[in-house]
Amino acid sequence: MNDTVLEFTQFLKIEKRHSVHTVAAYGRDIAQFSDFAGERALETLTSADIRTFLLKLREEGKSSRSLARCLSAVKSFFRFLIAENYLKENPAEILESPKLWRHIPDVISLDQVEALLASPNPKTLLGIRDKAMLEILYATGLRVSELVSLRVSDVDLKVGFLRTLGKGSKERVVPIGAVANEAVDDYLLRSRPSLLKGRSANELFITRRCGKMTRQGFWKLLKIYALKANIKPSLSPHSLRHAFATHLLERGADLRSVQEMLGHSDISTTQIYTHILEERMREVHDRFHPRAG
Numbered sequence: 001m002n003d004t005v006l007e008f009t010q011f012l013k014i015e016k017r018h019s020v021h022t023v024a025a026y027g028r029d030i031a032q033f034s035d036f037a038g039e040r041a042l043e044t045l046t047s048a049d050i051r052t053f054l055l056k057l058r059e060e061g062k063s064s065r066s067l068a069r070c071l072s073a074v075k076s077f078f079r080f081l082i083a084e085n086y087l088k089e090n091p092a093e094i095l096e097s098p099k100l101w102r103h104i105p106d107v108i109s110l111d112q113v114e115a116l117l118a119s120p121n122p123k124t125l126l127g128i129r130d131k132a133m134l135e136i137l138y139a140t141g142l143r144v145s146e147l148v149s150l151r152v153s154d155v156d157l158k159v160g161f162l163r164t165l166g167k168g169s170k171e172r173v174v175p176i177g178a179v180a181n182e183a184v185d186d187y188l189l190r191s192r193p194s195l196l197k198g199r200s201a202n203e204l205f206i207t208r209r210c211g212k213m214t215r216q217g218f219w220k221l222l223k224i225y226a227l228k229a230n231i232k233p234s235l236s237p238h239s240l241r242h243a244f245a246t247h248l249l250e251r252g253a254d255l256r257s258v259q260e261m262l263g264h265s266d267i268s269t270t271q272i273y274t275h276i277l278e279e280r281m282r283e284v285h286d287r288f289h290p291r292a293g
């Protein structure tokens with residue numbers, strides 16, 4: 001590919017009359033893509049390969065602006081290859097500007113989730129409550145605003161589902177799962193009545209003063225437990241929402257079901273996780289296809 005890259009940069013300089021800086025930047029981007037592609041023939045490269053390349057750059061700390069420029073360079077490169085009859089099909093044509101890539105979340109591992117969920121003290125009233133909140137958040141993928149707004153009547157432990165109002169007051173029903181179900185049941189039996197001290201409240205999760213748990217209050221609790229579990233300080237409630245979606249998809253869930261559980265009105269919002277499905281499909285193909293090698 002090296003000769004083709006050199007020809008491309010000459011094309012940018014002479015025919016397109018790009019500035020020296022633009023030619024140099026595009027040249028570096030395509031050189032990186034060439035290193036990523038290795039010895040593979042140009043005609044074997046796919047849209048998924050380009051997307052994986054961009055994800056790799058993002059994991060290395062590239063900014064959204066750098067990713068956008070890199071995709072622009074790759075698109076220009078493949079348009080050049082088509083124009084010069086090196087290729088018949090353009091794998092970069094369908095890729096959109098990576099406005100979504102900046103939102104691809106950092107996902108905590110399953111081991112980190114387990115450490116976080118094990119952090120609250122099960123022998124204290126607040127520890128029992130906090131355990132239930134963390135388990136619900138990871139089991140359902142709720143937004144933190146949805147979590148703290150849950151009412152007792154929203155949760156049906158017998159059936160194993162909860163009801164929540166998402167953005168735009170759109171109601172959805174989400175399965176809880178056995179572990180979270182048990183944690184909430186424990187909280188309702190052993191912690192919440194003592195915290196209420198004879199008073200009543202509609203909210204499921206309450207503070208030691210019998211008030212409604214707030215977003216800010218839960219954030220503070222999460223920071224404490226993240227520190228206790230030796231997880232990065234940037235952990236947020238959204239981190240558990242992203243872990244919920246990612247871990248489901250990694251284990252075979254379909255994107256449409258995850259969209260429903262997350263409460264995304266548009267499937268395109270959920271498609272920030274598409275790379276997980278592509279990686280899984282590649283693993284399945286490599287494992288089961290008779291000619292996968």
